[in-house]
Amino acid sequence: MSKTDAPLRVGIAGLGTVGVGVIKILEGQRALLQARTGRQVCISAVSARDQGRKRGVALDGYAWCDNPVDIAGRSDVDLVIELIGGSDGPALALARAALNAGKSFVTANKALIAVHGAELAELAEANGASLRFEAAVAGGIPILKALAEGLAGNVVTGLHGILNGTCNYILTRMEREGLSFGDVLKDAQRLGYAEADPTFDIDGIDTAHKTAILAALAFGTAPDMQALPTEGIRNIAPVDIDYARELGYRIKLLGVVRRTEDGIESRVHPAMVPLAAPLAKVMDAVNAVVVQADPVGQTVYEGAGAGEGPTASAVVADIVDILRGNIYPAFGVPAKRLQHLPTIPTEKHKGTYYMRLRVKDRPGVMADITAELARENVSIESMLQRGKAPDGGVYIIMTTHNTREVAISSTLKHFTQLECVLETPTMLRIEEF
């Protein structure tokens, strides 16, 4: 989009809370946006499923499209804002239509970008349009801008993020109130902190979409959901939260990406984080990202990860960039130069681990367990056994020294086969950020 003084005419597809938030900023901050960009922004057309729904903003000044994809074809629309959601369907159709028409495309849709980001980036470049998605990751925190621009002189070596507010809210309340995952989830759904179908959030899929996008921007690679082993927080028990605290940790659902000599490691799973680490202090529905980069060192970014205002703020920042001419390839480097770095499977991960076993309360159990550890050469940093487990037997808690994940997986398998072990063991990775 070339620099001009003519107003930028936008079309918005999807009028949920974020769409309404975007309309409020574009209409309410007209003068501010014009001062900051030198151009006016005006909304030409909107689309949503239900035209009659009350939204708290007036829509009568805008053309209405029943089919969101029609927005892309309108001659009075220069830039398309997609807030429909979903990796495929109308969101993808609209993205393709807009970019093919040479119109810039701004979205908050993490699934779309995580799955089709490379294709869309190429389409954007081929058509001289801009593809931007700051709102897709960590809501109001300008983390994609930090990675692609603020740290553009750096080589990112690693990144840890709390990227899902629902999960962090649930883990926070489990710790504060000593409640089970199921009880907090139910209450979170009642209060609107969790969806009626919470699968995407609690099984880590939402975090995985965001992690894939962060990895792509951090390393100049195409987003790759295939290379992203994903675990959620369903199996976190209050007893693990208690033991974590006793050992000086807090459990957080993390998106982790790392650049090593052998390639890129990306994963999503709950992890134990030292209480003094920046991510351990991030509570409730807040999001945060810790970036390790050379030569800047560690930088931390924290803020609201969702909601009308924060997400709309990020969408508008993308529009401002496009208005100012801050246009560059979607993942920081041209789509054709996106690197294909080898991905390191989780089995090859090396780190420290927490394990919890429920075992029979009888002599010889410790000997059985330590024999399994010795077999795989797993070196133990601390081990504790205390009191009775509420459902019979006793708990044995271990943290390991640095070890290979393949050794841990194998040890856990052998633990399960031991006669003295009463249930599937729990394992959590320990991360230092």
Next chain:
Amino acid sequence: MSKTDAPLRVGIAGLGTVGVGVIKILEGQRALLQARTGRQVCISAVSARDQGRKRGVALDGYAWCDNPVDIAGRSDVDLVIELIGGSDGPALALARAALNAGKSFVTANKALIAVHGAELAELAEANGASLRFEAAVAGGIPILKALAEGLAGNVVTGLHGILNGTCNYILTRMEREGLSFGDVLKDAQRLGYAEADPTFDIDGIDTAHKTAILAALAFGTAPDMQALPTEGIRNIAPVDIDYARELGYRIKLLGVVRRTEDGIESRVHPAMVPLAAPLAKVMDAVNAVVVQADPVGQTVYEGAGAGEGPTASAVVADIVDILRGNIYPAFGVPAKRLQHLPTIPTEKHKGTYYMRLRVKDRPGVMADITAELARENVSIESMLQRGKAPDGGVYIIMTTHNTREVAISSTLKHFTQLECVLETPTMLRIEEF
């Protein structure tokens, strides 16, 4: 600067640690920078006081200028990087020369921008050049980018920053080791954490420069050092650090800016911050900024505030922006549209306060003190008296409810005149971030 494929030729004035850091990135990350911007960056000329000094980087490929201002006039320099420092002298002369020649100007010089920012911004616009200074505030943290771009759709309502690593390092060690300000300062100088002449850091002047720049970007105003009452950390006593902790606070040197209905409030002073607040957790030489904005809410940015790598990272980010065409007015809005908002003097500040008195240990003292508080209508939230002060008398510690600063100043003046008060009372403002 128009978009082109020709290499961008830069000149660097000032070859201290930051200058060397910039050379290392520009030379070491050539391929990365070209992939990210589509253009090559090459260094044409450099200038420093001592050509012979060993710096750990080879300079023989670059032209040498004895006079830094000559860099601006060279036909083989498109962009000037100023790392000399100082608000006037050669840095200012170079800035004017570069911008007058229509060459973009990137600097890490907070004093220059805090004092002459408005003039230079106007000069840049008049000559179609870019003026950028990400490295001037909070080193490697891309906080100016966050304010001017990432939060461009927001109205910033307030901002609190830990902006001086030396002060935060001193306060951290005073707390951890129970040492006096003077002792830690001496050791910090020995270890290189504080300058031989530490005035700029410990008296808050460095923080004030950075706060003035942050205020300008947050509110679209011209930087104004006049409107910035500044106190440093010289008078912080270990006893105040101890009482702060007991009351649930930590003492930090803050830059504070706030937008209220009556105008803009900017100030630099040590403050008590609740232990659970984001800024209380920022230790050692780390910098952090908490931004309150509408509609994004609170966002927090944290990282290294100084040093070769972090500062050079910010300088290079500015160059990348200019290469990509991300060019906008220096303070986010055109120089002619910078607002002149009324500044609120500190006397009109309203907040909560901590006061410490050393008084004679005899009956009637409390009555004298409470009479003074009543006279100015200062309402006390907590008051404690404990043990003997090491140098005679006893300490009385108070925190107030919300009150006007003018009432506190007047009360402190009256305290000083009381016969029972043994030394000038200590006052610290309480800030919630």
